[in-house]
Amino acid sequence: xxxxxxxxxxxxxxxxxxxxxxxxxxxxxxxxxxxxxxxxxxxxxxxxxxxxxxxxxxxxxxxxxxxxxxxxxxxxxxxxxxxxxxxxxxxxxxxxxxxxxxxxxxxxxxxxxxxxxxxxxxxxxxxxxxxxxxxxxxxxxxxxxxxxxxxxxxxxxxxxxxxxxxxxxxxxxxxxxxxxxxxxxxxxxxxxxxxxxxxxxxxxxxxxxxxxxxxxxxxxxxxxxxxxxxxxxxxxxxxxxxxxxxxxxxxxxxxxxxxxxxxxxxxxxxxxxxxxxxxxxxxxxxxxxxxx
Amino acid sequence: xxxxxxxxxxxxxxxxxxxxxxxxxxxxxxxxxxxxxxxxxxxxxxxxxxxxxxxxxxxxxxxxxxxxxxxxxxxxxxxxxxxxxxxxxxxxxxxxxxxxxxxxxxxxxxxxxxxxxxxxxxxxxxxxxxxxxxxxxxxxxxxxxxxxxxxxxxxxxxxx
Ligand SMILES: Cc1cc2nc3c(=O)[nH]c(=O)nc-3n(C[C@H](O)[C@H](O)[C@H](O)COP(=O)(O)OP(=O)(O)OC[C@H]3O[C@@H](n4cnc5c(N)ncnc54)[C@H](O)[C@@H]3O)c2cc1C
Ligand code: FES
Ligand code: FES
Numbered sequence: 001x002x003x004x005x006x007x008x009x010x011x012x013x014x015x016x017x018x019x020x021x022x023x024x025x026x027x028x029x030x031x032x033x034x035x036x037x038x039x040x041x042x043x044x045x046x047x048x049x050x051x052x053x054x055x056x057x058x059x060x061x062x063x064x065x066x067x068x069x070x071x072x073x074x075x076x077x078x079x080x081x082x083x084x085x086x087x088x089x090x091x092x093x094x095x096x097x098x099x100x101x102x103x104x105x106x107x108x109x110x111x112x113x114x115x116x117x118x119x120x121x122x123x124x125x126x127x128x129x130x131x132x133x134x135x136x137x138x139x140x141x142x143x144x145x146x147x148x149x150x151x152x153x154x155x156x157x158x159x160x161x162x163x164x165x166x167x168x169x170x171x172x173x174x175x176x177x178x179x180x181x182x183x184x185x186x187x188x189x190x191x192x193x194x195x196x197x198x199x200x201x202x203x204x205x206x207x208x209x210x211x212x213x214x215x216x217x218x219x220x221x222x223x224x225x226x227x228x229x230x231x232x233x234x235x236x237x238x239x240x241x242x243x244x245x246x247x248x249x250x251x252x253x254x255x256x257x258x259x260x261x262x263x264x265x266x267x268x269x270x271x272x273x274x275x276x277x278x279x280x281x282x283x284x285x286x287x288x289x290x291x292x
Numbered sequence: 293x294x295x296x297x298x299x300x301x302x303x304x305x306x307x308x309x310x311x312x313x314x315x316x317x318x319x320x321x322x323x324x325x326x327x328x329x330x331x332x333x334x335x336x337x338x339x340x341x342x343x344x345x346x347x348x349x350x351x352x353x354x355x356x357x358x359x360x361x362x363x364x365x366x367x368x369x370x371x372x373x374x375x376x377x378x379x380x381x382x383x384x385x386x387x388x389x390x391x392x393x394x395x396x397x398x399x400x401x402x403x404x405x406x407x408x409x410x411x412x413x414x415x416x417x418x419x420x421x422x423x424x425x426x427x428x429x430x431x432x433x434x435x436x437x438x439x440x441x442x443x444x445x446x447x448x449x450x451x452x
Pocket of ligand 3: 424426427428
């Protein structure tokens with residue numbers, strides 16, 4: 001391979017990565033985080049002849065920082081690293097669970113939180129709905145400057161996102177309330193979940209729900225908040241059975257997707273049960289949670 | 293661009309396409325065919341190797357990221373005279389059927405036992421979520437692992 005035809009870069013700063021990603025070149029350039037999505041491009045029938053810009057050597061993307069205004073998680077933090085960082089923090093039980101049981105152990109050690117957010121064709125992410133439940137925002141860095149947007153807004157514009165923009169970190173506001181994450185698999189063998197429900201609930205002293213965020217994943221083509229169900233349950237007490245019944249009543253408005261692993265109707269049918277399980281977890285001390 | 297790394301204890305310098313997967317490079321360039329090319333997707337674990345001691349699916353790792361890394365494949369964990377304990381237990385318990393999954397099983401379980409010298413059967417099962425076996429039904433694999441958990445000596449890797 002000629003020296004001029006460099007197909008792999010491993011810059012050490014965000015600025016250096018942005019300059020390679022935005023340079024006009026013979027072939028398109030793509031950011032590579034854990035590589036667990038990028039390296040399967042060929043199997044998906046996508047163009048594989050792209051210039052790789054590995055983010056692995058950029059130390060600034062790897063940190064997890066706790067501050068008064070919440071938690072800042074670098075985009076290159078892996079599922080496994082985040083799971084151990086959140087291990088003893090009950091406020092983040094939902095995100096912890098999403099990180100600790102997604103995929104399989106070897107993938108969890110490589111796949112990153114940034115990659116989970118940026119894989120626009122991946123329909124069954126666990127981390128994304130857990131972040132939506134926590135009210136997370138993402139910070140994006142382009143050659144023209146930085147911007148911070150909610151996860152929902154990021155997902156909306158994701159497919160047309162410029163290749164020269166790097167997601168640098170995720171910001172979580174100080175958690176108020178309890179969180180839970182429930183997922184259903186067809187088998188246990190580390191495959192994609194067929195439906196995921198992630199919830200944050202913050203209750204008043206009288207037990208009624210003051211803040212409620214319920215996010216879905218794997219059911220529709222992209223994760224999203226289930227606002228109809230949130231509205232139905234807001235102001236009520238946390239009751240797993242009532243939550244299940246409300247979910248059942250709101251299934252019709254969903255647009256579930258058919259996939260090789262499961263049909264759309266089946267994904268939707270799992271939701272009331274998952275909502276019940278998540279709500280049961282919210283009302284239970286962390287140590288006793290369902291290990292499923 | 294070249295990539296220099298250690299492969300089973302030996303220094304190597306790779307000069308091909310740095311975007312190639314480590315699995316492809318192991319099999320095509322170094323003719324180490326112990327790591328199997330099965331799903332190519334990170335699901336089955338047949339391509340498992342250890343990078344800096346951590347079990348990793350070689351099919352998803354671009355070799356360009358391995359500058360300075362210590363890579364160990366199944367060819368580097370034991371010798372014919374002295375198998376690694378997981379390999380030996382697999383023979384003793386007559387575990388292996390077609391064998392396709394086994395190089396990966398050994399890489400995963402060797403690391404797992406270092407971190408969890410006395411696991412429960414459940415621990416072993418969750419450790420194997422990324423290693424699929426189409427033949428054995430897993431129970432004998434777990435029997436073999438449990439036999440090692442009782443071993444009085446700590447598990448050490450045989451060096452090639
Ligand atoms: C067998 C298997 C099972 C899995 N199961 C699950 C599961 O159950 N739940 C789950 O949540 N996930 C699961 N995953 C992970 C998921 O499918 C993706 O592979 C993963 O989230 C991608 O992360 P990555 O760091 O490897 O990204 P990469 O493959 O490196 O990148 C993915 C995409 O994001 C872009 N990108 C990455 N980081 C950035 C950044 N910082 N800025 C800009 N763009 C960026 C890349 O350009 C690329 O387009 C599984 C993966 C495998 C292989
Ligand atoms: S071939 Fe790599 S995990 Fe299946
Ligand atoms: S022995 Fe055949 S796949 Fe495991």
